Amino acid sequence: MALGGVLALPRSAVAQQAERIYRLGWLSTATLRTELYGIAFVQRLRELGFAEGRNLVIEFRTAQGRAERLSEFAAELARQNCDVLLAPGGEAALAALKRASKDTPIVMVANDYDPVATGHVASLARPGGRITRVSQLQSELPAKRLELLKELLPSANRIAMFSDINTAGQLTAVQAGAKRLGVELQVIEFKRAPYDYESAFAEAVRAKAEALLALASAFFAPARRQIAELALKHRLPSMFGNYLWAEAGGLLSYGPNFSDLYRRAAEQVSMILKGAKPAEMPVEQSTTFELVINLKTAKALRITIPQSIRARADRVIE
Numbered sequence: 541m542a543l544g545g546v547l548a549l550p551r552s553a554v555a556q557q558a559e560r561i562y563r564l565g566w567l568s569t570a571t572l573r574t575e576l577y578g579i580a581f582v583q584r585l586r587e588l589g590f591a592e593g594r595n596l597v598i599e600f601r602t603a604q605g606r607a608e609r610l611s612e613f614a615a616e617l618a619r620q621n622c623d624v625l626l627a628p629g630g631e632a633a634l635a636a637l638k639r640a641s642k643d644t645p646i647v648m649v650a651n652d653y654d655p656v657a658t659g660h661v662a663s664l665a666r667p668g669g670r671i672t673r674v675s676q677l678q679s680e681l682p683a684k685r686l687e688l689l690k691e692l693l694p695s696a697n698r699i700a701m702f703s704d705i706n707t708a709g710q711l712t713a714v715q716a717g718a719k720r721l722g723v724e725l726q727v728i729e730f731k732r733a734p735y736d737y738e739s740a741f742a743e744a745v746r747a748k749a750e751a752l753l754a755l756a757s758a759f760f761a762p763a764r765r766q767i768a769e770l771a772l773k774h775r776l777p778s779m780f781g782n783y784l785w786a787e788a789g790g791l792l793s794y795g796p797n798f799s800d801l802y803r804r805a806a807e808q809v810s811m812i813l814k815g816a817k818p819a820e821m822p823v824e825q826s827t828t829f830e831l832v833i834n835l836k837t838a839k840a841l842r843i844t845i846p847q848s849i850r851a852r853a854d855r856v857i858e
Contacts, residue, residue: 559595560595561595561597562590562597562623562624562813563597563599563620563621563622564596564597564598564599564622564624564625564626564809565599565601565617565618565622565625565626565637565644566598566599566600566601566617566626566628567601567602567603567610567613567614567617567626567633567636567637568600568601568602568603568628568629568633568758569602569603569605569607569610569629569630569632569633569706569758569759570602570603570604570605570629570758570759570761570762571628571629571761572602572762573598573600575761576784576798576799577798577799577801577802578802580799580800580802580803580806581626581802581803581805581806582598583803584803584806584807585806585810588806588807588810589810590809590810590813599620599622601614601616601617603633604762605733605734605735606733607630607632607705607733607759610632610633610636611636611639611640613636614633614636614637614639614640614641615640617640617641618637618640618641618644622641622644623644623645623812624645624646624647624809624812624813625637625641625644625645625646625647626646626647626648627646627648628648628649628651628758628802628805629649629651629652629706629758629761630652630653630705630757630758630759631650631653631706632705632706634646634648634650634671638671643670644670645670645671645672645812645817645818646670646671646672646818647671647808647809647818648672649801649802649805651756651758651781651798651801652706652710652755652756652757652758653706653708653709653710654709671818672812672818672821672823680713681710681781681794681795681829682710682711682713682714682717682753682756683713683714683717684794685714685753685780685792685794685795686699686714686717686718686721686723686753686779687717688779688792688794688831688849689751689753689792690721690723691846691848691849692777692792692843692846692849693751693777693843695750696723696750696751697722697723697724697750698723698725698726698747698748699718699723699724699725699726699749699750699751699752699753700725700726700728700744700747700749700751700753701714701725701727701728701752701753701754701755702728702730702740702752702753702754702757702760702767703727703728703730704729704730704731704735704755704757704759704760705731705757705759706756706757706758706759707755707756707757710755710756711727711755714753726743726744726747726749728740728743728744730759733759735759735760735763737763737766737767737770741770741773741774744774745774749776750776750777751779752771752776752778752779753778753779754767754778754779754780754785755781756781756782756795761784764788764790765788765789767785767788767790768780768785768788768790768837769789771790771791772837772840772841777791777841778790778791778792779791779792780792780793781794781795782795782796782797782830783795783797783830783832783855784798786834787832787857789836789837790834790837791833791834791837791838791841791843792832792833792834793830793831794831794832795826795829795830796829796830797828797830800828801826804824830854831849831853831854831855832853832854832855832856832857833845833849833850833853833856833857835856835857836858
């Protein structure tokens, strides 16, 4: 009778019951799954055939800016017997997952660092090991952002710069760029969460900074609206790493589209779940970068955006 009941089921129902359940471990340094790029990642996985509630379980952990908890959460994910691990954002998340897991493939979205320079992959063409990635070219982008800010404000000689544990490589790149441009950097380093942005801006004002460049850090992302509002309050033209910051009120942003990066990371996760080996998957780097200008903020600061910059803008927020 039991056999007859199974045979009576539609073939698709039997296949669904037998479908393998995959497990993805996702370790975030600070941000939540509800961010637009997190939603884009999950949606792209669904389009590729991996959907929560059907054949995919996502184990999500976020340290919410507390770097000291990353090791704890990475160990939790290692015990879940995940098929693949996702390490977006800061290098600290990747390092924690590498320590906690032995051979589970890892897909990283290198928002804050250069994984080749830091030794996490051997090269772009042949990453080796169990790690592959999507990267933002953080060895070059920070200096380009400073260059754009200087082009907008040619008379600015002192620029405040937000930095933290995630941004060491970017800091070096910007310092080299500042030397070429004849700009003095006032580095404001955040060392322990929760970050005190009010005090940081007070420090920038005391030092008579004429603009703000925030380096790309996952720990800054949850406070992007607060940072943009404080920059406007203190009359500091601001430059950030992606369009979400300009949408939050920042004056300028320059960098890759985060949703596109995370959709591509989903494609890499899908390839691994279907049997691809990370060591044989060339590392991808962003090739398209968006310049976004918030004209509302520019008007509030009484700044006229030169035509030379406005003509290059991919998007203007009115």
